[in-house]
Amino acid sequence: MTRCLNCGADRASDVCEACGLSSSAAEFSLRKRLLNRTAIFVLGALAFVAASTWYPPLDLDGILIFIGILFFLTLGLAIWLERRAxxxxxxxxxKRTYYGLIPVPWLLAVLLVANGALDRAPAQIEVARVISRFAMAGAMPSRRLVVTSWREGHRIERIPVNRNDFDMFRRGDYVDVKVEDGLVGIPWITGVSHH
Ligand SMILES: [Zn+2]
Incomplete structure (x- = not known):
């Protein structure tokens, strides 16, 4: 007994009794749906990257590694599903696992925006010293000020900054890092200025 690729019903003959599609039409229908959902997933990943630029979390690099792993696992699953189809x-x-993963980047993007946009508490100012700077060009340019940490158990912080802030500071500078606690407890950076 096989299942219809289109509707998932048990199928005894080539034409599915539940949805009326032949096995090749069902395959085409499934592959089209996979492609559409993959597009929604990729857009969600872009939305997440945009959200992380507007409300950059203090632990952005760790979060990006998590998102990156999720991204490639999900795309790998899509490729595997397509081959099986x-x-x-x-x-x-x-297929259900895959469909379940599609909204995840969108949910994380909404979470980041809510964490920052709805955070009404005043920012805390933490004094830190710039240890080094890191910039990566490319489709998703990233710039970090590596500074001494004010958090217990952390040696350094990698502060996401925009180009202006990046160019403004040198190694050894003392900086004021404005940190917000975040509505859902994800600390994020509102700005960096000279101490
Ligand atoms: Zn069917």
Whole structure:
């Protein structure tokens, strides 16, 4: 017994009794849906990157590594699903897992925006010394000031900054880092200025 790739119903003959599609039409329908959902997922990842630029979390690099792993796992799953669909193999369980992962970057983007936009508490100012600077060009340029940490158990902080702030500071400078606690407890950076 195989399942229809389109609707998931058990199927005894080539034409599915539940949705009326032949096995090749069902395959086409599934692959089209996979492609559409993948597009929604990729847009969600971009929305997350945008949100993390507006309300940069203090621990942005760790969060980006998590998102990156999630991104490639999900795309890997999509490729694997597509290959199985081509062979008309069973896909139901993995398809549900895949569909479940699609909204995750969107939810994380909304969480970051809510964490920053709805945070009404005044920023705390932490004094830190710039140890080094790090910039990466490319499609998603990232600039960090590596500074001494004010948090217990942390040696350094990698502060996400914009280009202006990045160019303004040198190694050894003392800076005021404005940190917000965040509505849902994700500390984020509102700005950096000379101490
Ligand atoms: Zn069907």
């Amino acid at each position: 081509l062979r008309h193999a069973e896909v139901e369980a993995m």
